[in-house]
Amino acid sequence: MIWTPGREDRVDGMPTAGEWRRLSVVPEKREVFGCDLYFREGWADVLSVFGGDATGVLDGLAMLVVKPDAVAGRRLGPIMEYLADNGFVPVATTRFGYTRHSMREVWRYDWHIYTVDRLQLCTFWYLTNDVLVFLARDVRPVPGLPATVRLCDLKGVGDPARRQPHHLRTKLNPPNRMLNFVHVGDEPADIVRELAIFLDRPERLRFLEDLRAHLGEDRTAQARAEIAALEADCPAHDLDLAAALSRLAPLAGEAAAARLRDVAASGPRISWDELAELVPFEKADRWDVIVTASFVVHDERPVPHALLPPVSPEAWTAR
Structure with a gap:
């Protein structure tokens, strides 16, 4: 049987139509992710841990991933301060390392604009040191707006000219638009897919079980301990x-x-x-x-269109 978006019955554990509406507002993404290997595996594991509460749990969580430059540039402390100042409480943190393949898979639908030269740079750069992924509970939720959509909007875009003073990337003061320190999952569907890319299944299941056990807690101390351990392994750099x-x-x-x-x-x-x-x-x-x-290094090339439409908070709250 071939799965098609909108079916109410589950096929191979895929989201129902109602669940899809809580995972993404982008029809094209729902269609693509329905065939995406990482999303399918990730959703099966999220369901196995959270069952019928899966979409509700994801709705209240934001996912932030630091990039290797944030570790070397010692921006993790300011990131934690920004999360706290904007109503996000860390509830799960784990360390991982990018591979040549995982970095391309995470941004499969974005990096088509990069030149081959920039891809070579990214391979050299992203494999330099380990990073951290944080899941944070939104304690100042906006009705109709998933936590990760709210944080993604607060993060600010890559182009410095389009950032606002309150954006996270503005606060972190990147040296240029390329070394921009953080990635935030666009929508709940992206959390599912990207966890399946970052973590092998045994580690992913342990992470999800740990999340379930401590979902209502403030685990800032654990996050800061993970930061300290990672920074101890990675020398600081001025990025100047x-x-x-x-x-x-x-x-x-x-x-x-x-x-x-x-x-x-x-x-x-x-x-x-x-x-x-x-x-x-x-x-x-x-x-x-x-x-x-x-x-x-040559960084971008002209492309006719984005592979997936962008996500906006307005698209969520207007529904």
Whole structure:
């Protein structure tokens, strides 16, 4: 039997039509996720742990994932403060590491705009150190608005020109639009899918069981302990371009450093392979390379349209 969106009976554990309405407001996403391997596996596990309460539990949770640059740049403390200031209480936290494949799967429907050069940079960057995923309970809920949609709106977009002073990314002061520190699940459906990408099934089930056992608690202390352990394993970095180029100059030569300064200041951007010719990666500090690359490597290409429509809080509250 082939599953089709809107069927009220379950086929292979898929959401009913009523559950889909609480997981996503985007019809195209519901159709795509109905065939998505990670969503299907993730939903089966969420159902096995929470049963008929699954959509209600997801509705009250926001998912925030820090990126490797947030760890090196020591932004995790400010992230915790922002969550608390905006009515989000951590209830589950776990550590994981991206792989070449998982990073592409999480942003399968977004990274089509990236150049091959930026994909090479992302592979180098995202595999540098472990990260954390937080699930946080919304203690200031907005009627009709899932917690993760509210937090995603507060996060702010990648383009600094379109951010507001109250946005999380504004508060974190990223060095550029590429190193932007955090990812937030767009909708409850994205929480389901992305947990299945981040965590293998045994670890995912343990995480979900732990969440169920402590759903009503404030587990800020546990989250801060996870942060401390992760930061102990990852040296801090200033994420500053000028400082990075000053450290690279003795290794690459002043002419190469001057070339990179010119590219960063006025372009045009260069390829990943050209950067590798200018900078001896094997001798350089990895984060100096990442920071420099984020300013000089070809980053985006023109594409005709988004693969999935964007999600807006208004689309949820207007229903």
